[in-house]
Amino acid sequence: MGRICPNYVKRAARQLLERYPDRFSPDYKQNNKVLGEVADIGSHSMRNKIAGYLATLMKQKQKKETAEPLAPA
Numbered sequence: 001m002g003r004i005c006p007n008y009v010k011r012a013a014r015q016l017l018e019r020y021p022d023r024f025s026p027d028y029k030q031n032n033k034v035l036g037e038v039a040d041i042g043s044h045s046m047r048n049k050i051a052g053y054l055a056t057l058m059k060q061k062q063k064k065e066t067a068e069p070l071a072p073a
Helices: 007-019 028-038 044-066
Strands: none
Touching: 007 028, 007 044, 028 044
């Protein structure tokens, strides 16, 4: 599976991240477990896709926070 995912997966992941920002992490398995507790997603494949995208978003967020700002030239 590639890195491109449908808009409904992105939308659901972003909404869940807004509601529960402290519950998710860059770890896919933990996100999958949290999704089972927090959201009622009937499809296993849908939950897997959302958990994967949440992990990607959290990794991007961590990378952005740890990046040092460039010094002016």
